[in-house]
Amino acid sequence: MESHTLRRIAGALAAVALVSCAAIASAASGRVEQSGLFALVGGTPKIESKFWVSHPSDLSGTLKVRQFTLDGKPILDYDVDMEHIMHMIIVRDDFATFAHVHPDFDTTTGTFWQAFTKEANHRYYVYADSTPRGIGQQVFRFTLDNSGPIARSAPVGGPSERNAIAGSYTVTLSRTTLAANRAKNLDVTIVEGGEPAQDLAAYLGAAAHAVFINTVTLAYVHLHPMVRGQQMKMKAGKTGAMNMSMGGGKSGPFMQMAVPALPAGTYKLWIQFLGNGTVYTVPFTLLAQ
Numbered sequence: 001m002e003s004h005t006l007r008r009i010a011g012a013l014a015a016v017a018l019v020s021c022a023a024i025a026s027a028a029s030g031r032v033e034q035s036g037l038f039a040l041v042g043g044t045p046k047i048e049s050k051f052w053v054s055h056p057s058d059l060s061g062t063l064k065v066r067q068f069t070l071d072g073k074p075i076l077d078y079d080v081d082m083e084h085i086m087h088m089i090i091v092r093d094d095f096a097t098f099a100h101v102h103p104d105f106d107t108t109t110g111t112f113w114q115a116f117t118k119e120a121n122h123r124y125y126v127y128a129d130s131t132p133r134g135i136g137q138q139v140f141r142f143t144l145d146n147s148g149p150i151a152r153s154a155p156v157g158g159p160s161e162r163n164a165i166a167g168s169y170t171v172t173l174s175r176t177t178l179a180a181n182r183a184k185n186l187d188v189t190i191v192e193g194g195e196p197a198q199d200l201a202a203y204l205g206a207a208a209h210a211v212f213i214n215t216v217t218l219a220y221v222h223l224h225p226m227v228r229g230q231q232m233k234m235k236a237g238k239t240g241a242m243n244m245s246m247g248g249g250k251s252g253p254f255m256q257m258a259v260p261a262l263p264a265g266t267y268k269l270w271i272q273f274l275g276n277g278t279v280y281t282v283p284f285t286l287l288a289q
């Protein structure tokens, strides 16, 4: 079976620490800025990404990201990818929560902002995934600090069951253990009431979205499973990236995703899909060994 899964890979592979994540106090404003850790496997950082939190109360604040060309000019033009110019993934330090949000954008300053309320005693990892026009996809990771001592949390553990329940749906992966460093196609099947689900629709321009995060290295992979046996309309984007158009029609329930070669480790995986008008986020744990 032929599959052309659109693939977006980002990673924070240990040896590829190209940009320091050190927090830098901005003398001018008193705010604490972070320079993002470049996180795109196989790519190179072509911009600089800055992160800070404005008007923080104890737990609520506005996450801000502003990106710059390497000669220091704020980036104002972004390509739309999956219906948005920035995708922000926010995961809790124990990988127990996952958010996929789309920050607002100030076209004058190039600043993105996103309201966020964290839970006490946890830090969060924030991934900013965008495609500056003419540059191509760039992904940076930041850390949102904890308020209060970090809670002790259960370890992520081994590979999860292949089935997971989401509302009235059961999502099944063909496997949750993979050979490390080897690309592999994984089937994703969504069943409702014992039958293939009939009320799935495209979500953000894809049949489903899958985000993998290595629980140790924080390497990040973002894939879009393709509906099996359905002709997908693909077009080359301006930057050479592939954009997918599904026209908002029916989607699933039989999908396949092309998982790239993953370094050995444990990966938290979240699959997002739209079922009968509701977005579901389904967690799994994968082991690459």
Ligand SMILES: [Cu+2]
Pocket (backbone or CB within 6 Å): 082, 206, 208, 209, 210, 222, 223, 224
């Ligand atoms: Cu996606």
